[in-house]
Amino acid sequence: MDIIEEAIEAFSQLPGIGPKSAKRIVYSLLSSPQKGKKIEGAIERLSGEITFCKICGNVSDGEVCKICSDPSRENEICVVGRPLDVMSFEKTGVYRGKYHVLGGLIDPMSGIGPEDLKIRELKERVEKEGAKEVILALDSTVEGEATSAFIASFLKGSTKISRLASGMPVGSELEYTDELTLSRALTDRMRES
Amino acid sequence: MDIIEEAIEAFSQLPGIGPKSAKRIVYSLLSSPQKGKKIEGAIERLSGEITFCKICGNVSDGEVCKICSDPSRENEICVVGRPLDVMSFEKTGVYRGKYHVLGGLIDPMSGIGPEDLKIRELKERVEKEGAKEVILALDSTVEGEATSAFIASFLKGSTKISRLASGMPVGSELEYTDELTLSRALTDRMRES
Numbered sequence: 307m308d309i310i311e312e313a314i315e316a317f318s319q320l321p322g323i324g325p326k327s328a329k330r331i332v333y334s335l336l337s338s339p340q341k342g343k344k345i346e347g348a349i350e351r352l353s354g355e356i357t358f359c360k361i362c363g364n365v366s367d368g369e370v371c372k373i374c375s376d377p378s379r380e381n382e383i384c385v386v387g388r389p390l391d392v393m394s395f396e397k398t399g400v401y402r403g404k405y406h407v408l409g410g411l412i413d414p415m416s417g418i419g420p421e422d423l424k425i426r427e428l429k430e431r432v433e434k435e436g437a438k439e440v441i442l443a444l445d446s447t448v449e450g451e452a453t454s455a456f457i458a459s460f461l462k463g464s465t466k467i468s469r470l471a472s473g474m475p476v477g478s479e480l481e482y483t484d485e486l487t488l489s490r491a492l493t494d495r496m497r498e499s
Numbered sequence: 500m501d502i503i504e505e506a507i508e509a510f511s512q513l514p515g516i517g518p519k520s521a522k523r524i525v526y527s528l529l530s531s532p533q534k535g536k537k538i539e540g541a542i543e544r545l546s547g548e549i550t551f552c553k554i555c556g557n558v559s560d561g562e563v564c565k566i567c568s569d570p571s572r573e574n575e576i577c578v579v580g581r582p583l584d585v586m587s588f589e590k591t592g593v594y595r596g597k598y599h600v601l602g603g604l605i606d607p608m609s610g611i612g613p614e615d616l617k618i619r620e621l622k623e624r625v626e627k628e629g630a631k632e633v634i635l636a637l638d639s640t641v642e643g644e645a646t647s648a649f650i651a652s653f654l655k656g657s658t659k660i661s662r663l664a665s666g667m668p669v670g671s672e673l674e675y676t677d678e679l680t681l682s683r684a685l686t687d688r689m690r691e692s
Contacts, residue, residue, distance in 0.1 A: 309541075309545060309548055309549055309560065310545070310549065310558065310586075312541055312544070313541035313542070313544070313545050316534075316537040316538045316540075316541040317538065317541070319534050320524045320527060320528075320534065320538075321520075321523045321524060322520045322523055322524070323516075323520075323524075327514075327515045327516075329583065329586070330514045330515055330583070331513045331514060331515070331516075332541075332545065333581065333582055334513060334514045335513075335545055335546075336545060336549060336558055336582065337582075339545075339546045341512050341513065342542040342545060342546055343546070344509040344512065345506075345509045345510065345513075345538070345542060346539050346542050346543065347509075348502075348505055348506035348509040348510070348525075349506070349528060349535040349536075349538060349539050350539065351502045351505070351506070352502060352503070352506050352525065352529060352532075352535060353528075353532045353535055353536070355502055356502055356503065356529060365503065365526075367502065388526065389526055389529065389530075390522065390526040393503075
């Protein structure tokens with residue numbers, strides 16, 4: 307049954323899917339082929355119709371994405387690592403500016419340096435568009451912090467630069483909050499009055 | 500970005516994949532289209548080349564599956580609920596007989612009765628093939644137990660009928676074993692000497 311083993315192997319390549327889940331998925335596709343058809347079609351459209359915006363690097367169905375070509379968007383740039391992160395911010399409905407997708411984070415262990423990311427392009431954009439603020443919205447990890455620090459110094463003087471707040475997740479309990487998060491929440495505490 | 504939302508929706512239909520995992524999968528396919536191609540091809544081959552064996556009901560790449568057409572297989576029938584279960588037994592390498600896939604379990608809550616499963620076909624096979632043993636290898640759940648009980652009484656007198664042993668999973672600790680499993684392990688205890 308090489309075809310089934312091959313299909314399991316193909317699904318195991320996806321993020322978050324191990325061999326066991328892949329097996330369940332493949333057998334579920336065998337018993338409901340219409341699900342498979344839907345996925346086939348979706349993948350085809352993804353590869354055929356989705357490209358990357360030449361301005362911000364986000365996924366797009368044209369040369370320039372809907373956000374970059376929207377004149378009502380404010381002239382500030384939220385810098386994120388991956389296209390996925392843009393979607394997360396858009397879902398909040400709070401942010402009304404534009405984005406810049408770096409295409410990753412600085413990670414010397416994996417051989418990713420600043421020149422591998424769209425950092426030079428960010429600087430050019432900031433100057434060209436006269437962005438009034440750059441918001442660094444990168445992961446709260448070693449790589450994210452290093453990338454933020456690098457960009458902050460690289461852009462220094464060209465515009466206002468800010469970072470996402472760090473602290474306790476909304477709805478979390480003190481008891482279950484790790485020490486690093488707690489100490490950051492304490493250091494960055496907000497004045498109430 | 501309807502295409503992306505549609506793709507996320509399509510992947511969310513798969514077992515064990517929620518909207519968050521689906522989102523990660525879709526964005527990973529956007530950055531590595533060759534993974535998508537592999538999955539597309541796998542799904543195509545699954546739907547085009549895999550069918551169900553007319554004897555045992557397992558997945559097959561021909562009218563009769565490799566196991567049913569293997570003369571070296573012993574003349575006993577292991578009864579399972581789904582094709583997936585056949586793979587699990589084959590992986591053990593211990594079983595050298597044949598299989599019979601019921602296509603589900605008796606589940607009155609979902610409206611699945613004995614007539615919806617391949618139970619009549621099982622009886623016909625047992626008689627036709629003169630199977631020397633039927634091993635009931637169904638889930639250790641209410642539905643599985645009910646189905647086993649039904650089949651055991653339905654086949655009574657036609658051949659030897661056995662069930663998988665219940666008990667403590669190998670490698671498990673008493674402290675973390677639930678009461679039902681423990682009491683079953685005690686009831687079904689094996690004589691050592």
